Amino acid sequence: MSFWDYVSSRREQLWIETWMHASAVFQCMVIATLIGVVVAIATYRSALASRIAIGTTATVLTIPSFALLGLLIPMLGLGVAPTVVALVLYALLPIVRNAIVGLAGVDPQLVDAARGIGMNRVMILLRIELPLAWPALLTGIRVSTQMIMGIAAIAAYVSGPGLGNEIFTGLARLGSANAINAAWAGTLGVVVLALLFDAAYALLGRLTVPRGIRG
């Protein structure tokens, strides 16, 4: 059976797995972004605190994904829970680092001006600092997404959802019919999804970064 025959014969299955993969990555990114921004807001005003935040998230990234997923099984079992936890942890570093760099990089004169015209702390954060840090933050989100797109495939090891199942099934049955086809279908699916996500982020950037600060 050729690759395309394989894909068309298993169209529905592949479609569901692609959807699950995208959905898992998207949801984990939302959670990671929320956590990352909160961590960044809590730490960016102190050099020490931001170093600790970046250091911690960087350490997480050095743990091999296979190992982390495996180690989470005893605590969280199989399936969605360990997948989400692992993906969120991996996604944090680029988001936290870029958000901190973005927030700390806002010109102190602008913050002084904002205070001077009578904005309170929350307004300065929401109306001045976050919008100005947004391009940097968005870049962090893009990098994170690319990264966990691949890691999400490995989550199939803990019975997580997504295209990893194709890859793992294929690789486990090497030599048998359609094994290579399955592995290829899963891999290409991940690549295509990654490209689509990136295009979506580029569009989001176009729509949300104000013209006044667009590079």
Place this chain on the structure above:
Amino acid sequence: MADVTGATIRLEELTKHFPGQKIAAVDRVTLEIPAGQLVVFVGPSGSGKTTTMKMINRLIEPTSGLISIDDRDVTHLDPVKLRRKIGYAIQNSGLFPHMTVGQNIALVPRMLGWSRSRVSTRVDELLETVGLDSVEFRNRYPRQLSGGQQQRVGVARALAGDPPVLLMDEPFGAVDPITRGHLQDELIRIQHELHKTIVFVTHDFDEAVKLGDKIVVLREQSHIAQYDTPEAILTNPADEFVAGFVGAGAALKRLTLSRVRDVEVKPFATAGMRDDIATIRRAAREYGADEVLLLDERRRPTRWLRREEVRRGGAGLAVTAHEVGDTVTRDATLRDALDAILTEGGGKVAVTGPRGEYIGVVSIETLMGSIQEMLEADREAAREHLDELEAQREVQRVEEQERAGHEDGAHPAESDQR
């Protein structure tokens, strides 16, 4: 626009001691800034002038002392609310790059809860006030403006909530000298219309002389070396420090304080570009002059006919004669006029009206005479002023002694100083 007059600002024993520093950055400053006046804080870097200013809107919290605006103690108000009532303009404009010019200006009015339509009208009005076309500029982003235009928008934003008090921290420090000159003229014009109380910080004494109704010369720890009118400081610096700060050329600086309209603009022999030599000579005779100023068909000065040329006559005079290089308007400072006279080389400069049309001339002799008179008058005024201050202090001493007796804290309301 409502004619909101500025409020009187009083600083009493105002002190700022930054943690970890041995001496106070600002040490017991007592100062009254009269309503509706532009008062310039000037001093070397590190003199605490910016710190003093920033305590007025409490961007820096004072360690001790009192600040009152219109006899209201502001040291216990909510600083955020206080700042919405005090305009604030800084160096490099401080405009938010992700917001349009209109959005930047609208910030304070919106925080004050103005209606959408009122805010919009206000933005148009303010852009006009600072000399920018609303249709062209309100939807632009700051980076699409020149430095000078950004600074104008910065001033518009500071004025947006119609605050009685404006704090300006070296607002024109980062623009080129020519633009700075224009912005200063513009501020003078705006202040002439609005009569806000403006505290203006700069380290440029010339700027202080040009803008200030009064100047506070500060030395280290914000100690007041002299607080007086520019004229008085120029003619009678209180001590060596002030004299050093005034620098050389006080008489030249004095020239920036007066305008061409303040001196006599004399009529001069003029003729049209196409007039024949007989007409030109007649014009010269009429004024007893040996020079003639040629005007074009719209009465704009074009060429100077020097004595030689008037005598010699001949064809093509209008083409070969000395071209008018520089003219001044009635609003130009005498310093500009002197500069133009020196550039023109003929000992005089043509004064023109709003459309460039000839009004008269100012000569070097007129200028010299006027400067002598002004300096004399300044010295006289400074002497009187010193006497007055002495008398005031005496009155205060007496009042304080009485108050100590009565425990009655009410100040008599300060009358409008304009």
